[in-house]
Amino acid sequence: MAEPGPISVADHLARILDSIEPLGVYDQSLLDAVGLPIAEDVTAPMPLPPFDNSAMDGYAVAFHDVADAAEDHHIHLPVVGEIGAGQSRLVALSPGTAVKIMTGAPVPHGADAVVPYEWTDRGVAHVEISRAPQLGQHVRRAGEDVEKGEVLVSEGTVLGPRHVGLLAAVGRSSVKARPRPRVVVLSTGSELREPGDALAPDSIYDSNSYMLAAAVRAAGGIPYRVGSVPDDAAGFTEALHDQLVRADLVVTSGGVSEGDYDVVKEALRDTGTMWFGKVAMQPGKPQGFGFIGDDEVPILTLPGNPVSSYISFQVFVLPALRRLQGRTPYERPTRTARLTHGFSSPEGREQFVRADYDASVVTPVGGHGSHLLGDLATANALINVPADVTSLTPGDSVQVLLLDEDF
Structure with missing residues (x-):
């Protein structure tokens, strides 16, 4: 099925997020869960430290036995034992005695201070x-x-190395978390070749599947880059269904426009679950979304031009991935910035302009062409221009999406 006119970016994104459910929760080892938002409050099953212990190498003593010690008044005590970390046998200290003790070793009952080696003759x-x-x-x-x-x-906390250290210290070996989404990435086009292969006069290298797979990994997913599939509906269908067993999400690029060789639309338009249509945005107007296979795996079909594909990933796929992971916010946050150069924007289409952002100042980068990968690679932000804005001038306040910002 298809809709006759373009829909807004917000409506298409809402369609996606409303249709996708977060992945299930299960126990994962601490190291496997690094970078994932945990799905439980973890409470301490024990105190830290678990027992009174020494912060220095020295002698455990009763304070009243050494309170008068000074440079001109030395205190002499018999040493009745030694306690190393993990080697405690002495559990109590008799008055008027001292116990040699190592850093981290338990302080015996009756001791309420530790005299560092530096304040003693180390007897x-x-x-x-x-x-x-x-x-x-x-x-x-x-x-x-x-x-x-x-x-x-x-x-909801995204588990990092410091959290892992704390949880391990209280004996936790695993936490409940959703897994990293497995994302199958395909490019379509008979003209595409693998980087490193020889090019024919009418062929180009497949950059999209590499770029999108890298974006999946940066977003916390596990990418399975299938590579390019020729412009053949039967071949595309076979390649797609071969991959569904390992997919929580499928992302394709190309084959969703109005051309004679748009195999993604040809292969999927009659499945009954797919929507193909136009989104009121530039770049990235042709889009598709639906579910495929017995397990109803969600699929996002993106346009084939590299810039369109990448921006579509940021606007639609990234929120879907975060929804699968249970991570909020779903959408990349915006920042307010001052524009250095003016430009025009098409009426009725929300525009995403490649830009360089620095200290709340933003400069458009390159031209509008959706094939200009060089400009995309130098950009670190996208200027988000609303659909009802047609002209911007230097000094205007604009909203930007920071492409390299963690959130």
């Missing part, structure tokens, strides 16, 4: 102490970092 059987610690000095108290039951990582 073995007896120790001579020339400086008094404060009460509790150099003792890390149980729970002073994290209390049992405290929320360590909240639901």
Whole structure:
């Protein structure tokens, strides 16, 4: 089915997001979950530190036994044992004695301070102490970092290395999270060749599948780049269905316009679940979306011109990927910037202009051609021009999407 007139960017995106459900949640190991938003509040099953332990190499003592120690008044104590990290046998300290203790080792009952080696003669059987610690000095108290039951990582937090360290420290080996979406990427076009192969006079290299696969990876997905498929509906259908077993989402480029060789539309238009039509945007007007296969895998069909394809990814595919992952916001946030150069924009079409953004100032980059990959590669932002704006002048305030910004 098709709609007669162009629909807005917002309407097409809403159609996509309303139709896609987040992937299921399951336990994943800490390292596998790095970069994923977790789907639970993780609470501490134990305190950190789990027991009182020494912050220094030195001697565990009762404070009142060494409170008078000074350079001109040394305190002498018998050393009754030694405690290394993970080697504790001594659980209590008798008054008037000292225990040699290593950093991280548990402080025995009866000890309420640690005298660093530097304040002693480092004696073995007896120790001579020339400086008094404060009460509790150099003792890390149980729970002073994290209390049992405290929320360590909240639901929706994207797990990073520091979170992993904290969770491992309290004994968590896994967390509940949605998996990285598996995304099959195909390009269509009989003229396409793999980079590294020889080119014929009428052929070009397939940049789209590489670019889109890289964009999938940058968005947290797992790309499966199939490469290019010739302009043959039967061949495209076969290649597509061969890939569905490993796909949470399919992204194609090319074959969705009004030409005689638009094989994606030819192959999918009669499936009953596909919409093909025009979106009121520049670049990227021809778009398609639907579901395919027994498992109803969502498919986004993008235009074939490289710039159109990439901008369509940012506007439609990226939010779909974030929806699958349960990550919010779905859309790339915008920033307000001051425009350095004016330009015109077509009436009735929301425009996305390649640009260079720096310190809230934005400069358009290159021309409007949707084949100009060189300009796209130098841009770090897109100026988002509303459909009812036809002219912009230097100094105007505009909204920009920062392409390299994490969110």
